[in-house]
Amino acid sequence: MNSTKPSALNNQKPFNQSLDKVENALILFTLTVSGIFTVADIFSDIEEGASALHLSFEGTVALLSFICMVFLWRRKISLFHEVQDQKKLTANAELLKDHALADAKKWKNEASNALKGLSDAIDAQLTRWQLTTAEKEVALLLLKGLSLKEVAEVRNVSEKTARAQSFAVYAKSGLSGRAELSAFFLEDLMLPTTSTSQSIVKDLSSRPNSFI
Numbered sequence: 001m002n003s004t005k006p007s008a009l010n011n012q013k014p015f016n017q018s019l020d021k022v023e024n025a026l027i028l029f030t031l032t033v034s035g036i037f038t039v040a041d042i043f044s045d046i047e048e049g050a051s052a053l054h055l056s057f058e059g060t061v062a063l064l065s066f067i068c069m070v071f072l073w074r075r076k077i078s079l080f081h082e083v084q085d086q087k088k089l090t091a092n093a094e095l096l097k098d099h100a101l102a103d104a105k106k107w108k109n110e111a112s113n114a115l116k117g118l119s120d121a122i123d124a125q126l127t128r129w130q131l132t133t134a135e136k137e138v139a140l141l142l143l144k145g146l147s148l149k150e151v152a153e154v155r156n157v158s159e160k161t162a163r164a165q166s167f168a169v170y171a172k173s174g175l176s177g178r179a180e181l182s183a184f185f186l187e188d189l190m191l192p193t194t195s196t197s198q199s200i201v202k203d204l205s206s207r208p209n210s211f212i
Contacts, residue, residue: 027072028069028072028073028076031065031066031068031069031072032065032069034061034065035062035065035066035069038058038061038062038065039062041058042055042058042059042062045058122140122143122185123136125185126139126140129169129172129173130172131168131169131172131173132168134155134165135165135168135169135172137155138151138155138162138165138166138169139166139169139181141154141155142166142169142178142181142182143181143182143185143186148162148163148166149162151166166178169181
């Protein structure tokens, strides 16, 4: 039921806008016709020798009609420009959104091979540490930032079992805990600028535990 309300409101907006246009057009038409007839009546009264008071009254009515007509036309033109500006903003926003989606898709395609290579490299290193399948799953979940409680819930085991498996990961890898586990796999991805990257990469390649 709730999903139909926004749709109904969105469909009602164009109807309300069309109704406003019709109302404005009728008002403008009525004022224009009234002003024309009033002016014509003034000239007719002048020929018939009507009093100055009567002529001034009809002249005031005609003047007010034309003033209101001018204000309505200005408002109509202003609203038209606002609608056009809003359409341009919407079009620009849609264009930027399309560019952002295209950039995201391009990045995903470009990074897919690198990410697959990283995933394979991590799995190979976990295998070299002789981790069991369960311990590999725990290690990967820890790398994703899950707590031991969350690891236990994801793997449908007790938190005590998840903790024991995490200790096994640290013992077999020779690492002291989650921080060193994350640093082992992820710190090498944060390479510095090109001015110092070559020396850092050379240093990383000389590490005995590096999987690069």
